[in-house]
Amino acid sequence: MSNMNYTIRTEGQTKINTLTWTVPNFVNLLENKSTREFRTDKLETVGNVTGSRFQLKIQFLGRDNDIIEIYYLSPNPVFLKSILTICLKRFEERSIVIKEYHTVQGNKWQYLATLFKRDIASYDGRDTFLLSDGSLRLKFQFMVSNDIKVDRANVPETQLSHDFENLLSNGLFSDVTMKSAEGNEYKVHKAVLASRSVVLKAHFEHNTIECHTNIVESPLEAEVLIEVLTFIYSDKAPRVDEIPERLLAAADFYQLSRLKSLCEEALHKRLTVESAIETLQLADLHSAKILKQLTLEFIKDGQAKLITKTVGWAKVKSVDLIKTIYEYIMTDDIEADIK
Structure with missing residues (x-):
């Protein structure tokens, strides 16, 4: 009996469906030549969400189940990006498939990936794709866009993140200065800071020193502060794998939940x-x-x-x-x- 953990969260215009599928005693399932298909049960949504959730299935091919194909089914037509990650021993994870945004038909099985028996059930003691208890754990992420009507095949990639990052680097139209602990100054914009951090927003909402001087003194060192500002403007964290401890503290201080999650992920990986x-x-x-x-x-x-x-x-x-x-x-x- 397999185990399924299913969560749904929303980021902006994107709904992220995360499914963690654990199949116990997977080697035994491979050795059972009569088993040609294994799938999750049809799961109904709860709360205010209507319709059915994504379903998953594994198909075994070849005389000795040498090839394992993985499919998913969406209950509705969607415009989505899919990521398949395999969970290894010691809480390591490895992304094995990333498919960029494309339109998917509803109620029709979609091919996602192929695994090979030799990688899963190696008999030399490696068991590279299995957990310590012999189970196979796969994590699926289906990032669904709300708008599936627009054909994006010939539409250039969004420049919003890049343009905002340029706004930080050139300081154009800046109306406030942010200082690091060492005194380094960065020309920034109240509207951008306030829209991204409730802590920074509070500096400009009331009769504060920052309101009168248009200067925000940050306790962060310049190396960390520029990374925080880069994230605030571009939603990117280029050095999160280099200094996750310091960025975690900064994200907690300024209540930047997504940056905090990225830091947690980086620290978990190491x-x-x-x-x-x-x-x-x-x-x-x-x-x-x-x-x-x-x-x-x-x-x-x-x-x-x-x-x-x-x-x-x-x-x-x-x-x-x-x-x-x-x-x-x-x-x-x-x-x-x-x-």
């Missing part, structure tokens, strides 16, 4: 036994709930004993943090004993 405690402390400090959850799962997934031997563990002074780790690790064991 999670190791040595960095787990520091990452957990950082997540707790900046209320990064997703990163905290993922780090606790990483610790629980057979890493706890190794982590207690690290430098980070030796420096832990927070009793609450140790208590949190202990309670998270012990939860399933206690529930299992009760049952």
